[in-house]
Amino acid sequence: MSEFQQKCSILNRDRLAPDIFRLTLQAPKIAAKAQPGQFVMVRVIDGLDPLLRRPFSIHRSYADGSISLLFKVLGKGTAMLARRCVGDELDLVGPLGNGFDFSDERPVCLIGGGMGIAPLLFLAEQLHSSGRATEKDHVLLGARNKDELTPLADEFSALGYTVQLATDDGSIGRKGFIPDLLDFVLPIVEQVYTCGPHLMMENVVRQCQQAEVHCQVSLETHMACGIGACLGCTVNGKRGLVRVCQQGPVFNADHLEWSLV
Amino acid sequence: MKEEAVLLEKNPEQKVEAREVVPCIMPDLRVQIGSLALRNPVMTASGTFGYAREFENLVDLDRLGGIIVKGISLHPKPGNPPPRIVETACGMLNAIGLENVGVDRFISGKMPYLRKLATPVVVNILGDSVEEYSEIARKLDGAKGVAALEVNISCPNVKKGGVAFGTVPEMAAKVTEAVRRSTTLPLIVKLSPNVTDIVLMARAVEDAGADAVSLINTLIGMAIDPITRRPRLANVIGGLSGPAIKPVALRMVWQVAQAVSLPVIGIGGITTANDALEFLLAGATAVQVGTANFYDPSAAENIVQGITDYLQEQGEDCLVDIIGTLKTGTD
Numbered sequence: 091m092s093e094f095q096q097k098c099s100i101l102n103r104d105r106l107a108p109d110i111f112r113l114t115l116q117a118p119k120i121a122a123k124a125q126p127g128q129f130v131m132v133r134v135i136d137g138l139d140p141l142l143r144r145p146f147s148i149h150r151s152y153a154d155g156s157i158s159l160l161f162k163v164l165g166k167g168t169a170m171l172a173r174r175c176v177g178d179e180l181d182l183v184g185p186l187g188n189g190f191d192f193s194d195e196r197p198v199c200l201i202g203g204g205m206g207i208a209p210l211l212f213l214a215e216q217l218h219s220s221g222r223a224t225e226k227d228h229v230l231l232g233a234r235n236k237d238e239l240t241p242l243a244d245e246f247s248a249l250g251y252t253v254q255l256a257t258d259d260g261s262i263g264r265k266g267f268i269p270d271l272l273d274f275v276l277p278i279v280e281q282v283y284t285c286g287p288h289l290m291m292e293n294v295v296r297q298c299q300q301a302e303v304h305c306q307v308s309l310e311t312h313m314a315c316g317i318g319a320c321l322g323c324t325v326n327g328k329r330g331l332v333r334v335c336q337q338g339p340v341f342n343a344d345h346l347e348w349s350l351v
Numbered sequence: 352m353k354e355e356a357v358l359l360e361k362n363p364e365q366k367v368e369a370r371e372v373v374p375c376i377m378p379d380l381r382v383q384i385g386s387l388a389l390r391n392p393v394m395t396a397s398g399t400f401g402y403a404r405e406f407e408n409l410v411d412l413d414r415l416g417g418i419i420v421k422g423i424s425l426h427p428k429p430g431n432p433p434p435r436i437v438e439t440a441c442g443m444l445n446a447i448g449l450e451n452v453g454v455d456r457f458i459s460g461k462m463p464y465l466r467k468l469a470t471p472v473v474v475n476i477l478g479d480s481v482e483e484y485s486e487i488a489r490k491l492d493g494a495k496g497v498a499a500l501e502v503n504i505s506c507p508n509v510k511k512g513g514v515a516f517g518t519v520p521e522m523a524a525k526v527t528e529a530v531r532r533s534t535t536l537p538l539i540v541k542l543s544p545n546v547t548d549i550v551l552m553a554r555a556v557e558d559a560g561a562d563a564v565s566l567i568n569t570l571i572g573m574a575i576d577p578i579t580r581r582p583r584l585a586n587v588i589g590g591l592s593g594p595a596i597k598p599v600a601l602r603m604v605w606q607v608a609q610a611v612s613l614p615v616i617g618i619g620g621i622t623t624a625n626d627a628l629e630f631l632l633a634g635a636t637a638v639q640v641g642t643a644n645f646y647d648p649s650a651a652e653n654i655v656q657g658i659t660d661y662l663q664e665q666g667e668d669c670l671v672d673i674i675g676t677l678k679t680g681t682d
Contacts, residue, residue: 095409095648133646138441138594138622142646183409183648314436314443314645317409319401321447322436331429331450 093186093317094119097179101156107237109163110205111172113180118155120184124148126192126213127308127340130184131316132159134171144168145313147209147285147339148185160208162238186316187339190306192217195280197226200251201268201294203286204233207242209308210285214249224250228275231255232290236262269293276301284308295343305343309334378662379669380655382416382636384614385537385562387471387499389637391416392670393627393655396618396641397475397501397541398422398447402461403468409648413469414655416637420457420465422475422503423491425483427453437574437583442595442620443642444572446586449477454487458494466496473539477503481529488533500536502526502561505543505568517543517568520555527559539616542566544596544603553607553615565616565639566607567600593642594620601633608634608675622650624657631658634675 102114120130131143144167149160163169174180190213192198198217202210210229218224229251233239239255239262246253254271255263264271268290276282276297284294285308298305311334314320318336325334326347332338380391394417400406403418412418430450437444452460457474465472474497478484484502491497504526505517516522527540540556542549544567553564569590574583582588600619608615617630618639627638643650658670667673 093408140438141441141593141642142438142443181647312434312436312438314445314642315405315648317401317405317648319399319405320436320445320645321430321450322445324430324433324435324450326433331433 092123093184095181095183096120098182100174100176100178100180102158103174103176106160106241109172110160110238111163112149112158112160113171113174114156114158115180115182116155117157117182117184120148120182121151121155121157124151124157124185124212125189126216127189127209128185128187129209129316129339130157130159130182131186131313132171133181134167134174136181140167140170142314143183143316144171145186145310145316145335147308148212149208150212150215160205160211162205183316187335188337190283190308190340192283195304196222197228197279198281198283199228199230199272199275199279200246201230201272201282201284201286201290202232203268203290204238206284206286206290206308206310207231207233208285210283211242211245213283214246214251218249225252226278227251228279229253230268230271230275231263232257232268232286234258239263267293269297272297276303279303282306285310291343292348295348298343306340307343307346308340309338309346376668378659378667379671380416380658380662382614382671382674384499384539384616384637387417387473387537387562389416389471391655391658392631392635392637393651393658394419394473394616394637394639395644395651396639397503399641399644402457402465403472404461404464406644406648410652414652415470416655417471417473417498418465418468419473419475419501419639420461421451422449422477423451423454423457423487424449424477424479425454425487427451427456432585434583434585435589437589439572439574439591439593440595442591442593443645444574444584444589444591445569446584446589448586454490458490462494462496471498472496473499473501475501475503475541476530478526481526484526485529485533488530488536492534492536497536499539499562500530500534501539501541501565502530503541503568505541505545517552518546520551523552524555524559527556527561531560537562539563539565541568541618542607543568544599544619545571549603550606550610553611553613557611557613561613563614563616563636564607564611565618567596567603567619570596570599592620594622594626596620597626601629604630604635605633605677621654622647624654624661627654627658628661628673631670631674632677634677636671636674
């Protein structure tokens with residue numbers, strides 16, 4: 091693994107929904123190495139509170155040396171990040187983690203819930219740009235409401251994927267949860283990639299296991315360092331504890347102990 | 352001098368010549384911890400720097416004064432269940448529980464990389480019994496590349512060992528004596544702040560044969576989620592570290608440095624060169640950077656540079672000349 095610590099200036103700040111933001115950063119070294127599923131550790135301010143960096147999956151990586159991050163304001167750190175302006179510099183460490191393994195099986199299904207959608211757009215773009223046809227691939231996206239899914243859903247559609255949506259309030263797509271949509275898709279795909287709330291992923295994994303479809307999950311946990319030194323991000327694997335930052339964040343779902351994660 | 356300053360600004364080529372005329376003497380940052388010689392006083396604290404390799408792409412490891420690797424036990428330890436870390440105001444709580452690969456796998460798997468570094472490697476050791484401490488020390492005594500041992504008698508996150516050894520002077524002395532008999536390596540004993548009088552602990556390990564003391568380890572703390580009404584750490588309590596604990600650490604280092612004749616290594620919330628300098632002025636011979644490694648991997652390197660700059664600005668040639676020069680009262 092080859093990671094960098096670099097100051098990255100904010101090129102763009104888009105507000106996609108009242109509390110969802112997309113920052114585009116000039117990060118040439120990180121962009122040159124980034125793989126879908128990898129993440130960066132971001133210092134939201136130079137001060138000491140909040141103290142720790144925040145992990146964000148890489149939402150997009152561009153040939154011009156920029157990357158983008160998608161996040162929702164949930165606490166103090168993300169609120170401060172949302173207030174940063176174009177031209178400000180952020181200190182980033184990355185790219186970190188292993189990324190998705192997307193070499194073989196197809197067709198695939200990408201399942202994202204909430205901000206778990208972020209790394210899947212990078213994956214979708216990579217799959218698309220590798221020259222494979224995407225018409226048979228599916229994308230299932232879930233969120234609280236319509237605001238949280240647009241324009242993300244359109245960006246997946248533009249790549250040629252069949253996109254289905256679900257929202258908690260039914261304001262767009264099906265009212266309810268992603269797993270309801272999965273029944274229709276699992277019989278026709280070979281590989282599932284998922285990232286989102288724990289409960290959603292637990293249900294997706296159970297359905298994949300029943301249908302005998304391979305499933306890769308991207309986990310989110312609290313991290314202090316992101317590079318394997320603090321041992322703070324461990325979760326329960328089938329063969330003992332695993333480090334999300336180093337052995338993940340993407341895991342073969344069968345290797346994790348879902349009831350205990 | 353005025354003319355020279357103008358030249359320096361306007362003509363970069365003159366800069367080299369001007370430097371030759373007025374040579375800039377790099378201050379001497381070397382310090383001595385018993386028989387352990389360090390090229391500068393900035394080390395990385397145990398448990399915050401993994402086995403060093405984790406940082407190889409982000410830090411010039413050979414610029415550090417010393418590297419203290421993750422605490423090593425006789426047998427591998429799985430550590431505590433997650434969640435293991437929580438952020439707090441200007442600090443963090445951890446309850447990792449000393450997860451490590453065990454001494455044998457450390458020697459066979461981690462030492463080959465570590466011994467290639469130019470920086471001295473100090474191994475932090477921990478045990479559930481006095482005998483275990485001795486056995487680990489014996490094994491490391493014979494391992495090539497180990498520059499010193501740091502005896503951890505102060506981890507708050509394990510049920511056996513740690514806390515008892517670190518809070519009772521007689522027990523601390525017993526562990527120190529046993530390790531002393533098992534090794535000829537320089538011996539640093541890491542003290543816990545979770546005691547009524549840390550000076551008593553320092554004196555106890557000094558009398559028992561320690562070559563140095565390092566302090567402080569984390570302060571015991573906890574955090575609660577009011578929504579779930581549950582503790583935020585699976586272990587309920589954990590060790591508080593980071594800038595939030597610096598004033599406590601500084602006070603303890605100052606008290607201990609006055610009370611013992613051993614070198615004292617200051618630890619606790621050190622993030623900047625100024626933080627490190629406070630500890631050095633209070634009497635620490637060296638410092639360890641801990642939690643800062645997590646949020647700023649370049650912190651330790653920047654501190655080395657910052658101390659160098661400070662000495663040059665102050666017109667000091669040697670770092671050792673400023674150690675313990677804190678002015679109190681009317682002097």
